[in-house]
Amino acid sequence: MPTDIEIAQAASLQKILPLASRRLDIQEDSLSPFGHYKAKLSLEEVQRLSGRKDGHLILVTAISPTPPGEGKTTTTVGLGDGLNHIGKQTMICLREPSLGPCFGMKGGAAGGGHAQVVPMEDINLHFTGDFHAIGLAHNLLAALIDNHIHHGNALRLDVRRITWRRVIDMNDRALRDITVALGGPGNGYPRQDGFDIVVASEVMAIVCLSTSLADLKRRLGNIVVGYTATKQPVTARELKADGAMAALLKDALAPNLVQTLEGNLAFVHGGPFANIAHGCNSLIATQTALKLADYVVTEAGFGADLGAEKFIDIKCRKGGLKPACAVLVATVRALKYHGGADAKKPGSDGPQALADGLANLRRHVENIQRHYGLPVIVSINRFDSDLIEEMAMIERCCTELDVPCVLATHWADGGAGAADLARAVVRACERSAALSGSSASSAPAAALYADAEPLADKIRAVATKIYRAGDVVFTPKALAQLQEWQAGGYGHFPVCIAKTQYSFSADPTLRGAPVGHTLHVRELRLNAGAEFVVAICGDIMTMPGLPKVPSAERIDVDDAGRISGLF
Structure with a gap:
């Protein structure tokens, strides 16, 4: 066959x-x-x-x-x-x-x-080349953040509170948590950083939800890259990154x-x-x-x-x-x-x-x-x-x-x-x-929750109504993030749950249709440009790793350039 x-x-x-x-x-x-x-x-x-x-x-x-x-x-x-x-x-x-x-x-x-x-x-x-452009735009912003800090940090970004990670379109577990800017003063200020996969990038979400170049640039400018020592958000627009990012993403x-x-x-x-x-x-x-x-x-x-x-x-x-x-x-x-x-x-x-x-x-x-x-x-x-x-x-x-x-x-x-x-x-x-009364109603599909509901209640709505969970437990860090973003004017955003795909729960071993389980939310990420909040649950990773026998081992190309083993 x-x-x-x-x-x-x-x-x-x-x-x-x-x-x-x-x-x-x-x-x-x-x-x-x-x-x-x-x-x-x-x-x-x-x-x-x-x-x-x-x-x-x-x-x-x-x-x-x-x-x-x-x-x-x-x-x-x-x-x-x-x-x-x-x-x-x-x-x-x-x-x-x-x-x-x-x-x-x-x-x-x-x-x-x-x-x-x-x-x-x-x-x-x-x-x-779309993914390459998205990865470059994302990492341009990352480079501009460290460059801004290196040259005086006029926006007073707290290096402990930078939330913008780097991305690569490859499963590479070694890049999940790293330290950057080692090697002396000429290389910037050392800080903890990490990589996500490109498809988890907020820039990817922004491209996929934008309706025009103007909308794209607006959303890119709204990206929150981190916070000051007094927890004031710093945006890509303040770093003057939105124009160059939009230029990379135009096509x-x-x-x-x-x-x-x-x-x-x-x-x-x-x-x-x-x-x-x-x-x-x-x-x-x-x-x-x-x-x-x-x-x-x-x-x-x-x-x-x-x-x-x-x-x-x-x-x-x-x-x-x-x-x-x-x-x-x-x-x-x-x-x-x-x-x-x-x-x-x-x-x-x-x-x-x-x-x-x-x-x-x-x-x-x-x-x-x-x-x-x-x-x-x-x-x-x-x-x-x-x-x-x-x-x-x-x-x-x-x-x-x-x-x-x-x-x-x-x-x-x-x-x-x-x-x-x-x-x-x-x-x-x-x-x-x-x-x-028409081929397509002007009203959007019925949603699970209203925009005005608090972020925590939106997460609970998804967990209890769709996953049939009995409870939702937030880590102290996640609760503090929810309270901060609710107070900061982001409470009207929808929520995006990051969890295993193999189960209604956050436990991939619970097959079938489990009920009464607990959804553990360990971390939240604000996607202010994409205009939703990501809730990371269970052991899900935003940078996957390769399996013991990766598909790459069977992929090849012959002398005529004909690829085999891709699927």
């Missing part, structure tokens, strides 16, 4: 400029090509399109992920192809993959099988256009992690796609407790978006895992494991319906090893929940394998449009 990268390399791609001009009715002059098969859509064209009517927005999310993965990106691409297959003008919106996971444990992130966005190698590696703000294996168009733009950031592709790409297509399929990272929650409570809140429906991706293998199946214990993956694991599916369906008021369609990403009886068990569960359940074979069959899922989505969108 060919690998994902072999399938992608065997495909015949169409040149992106004439394809986009033909399919989207936009002028080739509005696109800046990066080779033949990828391009950026100009911000001028984005602005010109802003007056058009929006299409239907479909959110693809998933049950709590398992180490092998559930195929959420594959389903997003397959559904987009499926909608085009049944004659619906559709665009796809995805995040850009991070290099860290590509060379670490997760591998590539451009879909799989016959449901991929291409050119796959480019998308998974350097692509159009990165423009959305990237690529195609699927079936020649359907997709924006792949922005890439914040969902377990440590807000986990959605850029707002500017999603809003633009809604002007160009009747249906837009987008995904939110990891399970619905992380990705869908942040998509609605942060991205939809900021951008006024409202999905017409949600597609919840699951696999038999993943449901068995949540029911206690253990690869090291033969026989543990029987019918009882599936029956028990369905609790995870139920929880996600209930959360999406109850708290966000969205119609849910369960999509089973089918494997050849799945049994008819297992499919029937899942279908019975969905019947009890009164939600459609669709078997999809897009990995093997492309858009045709997702045609039934596409038809179910169209029916859901049409019902939503009939209820709202």
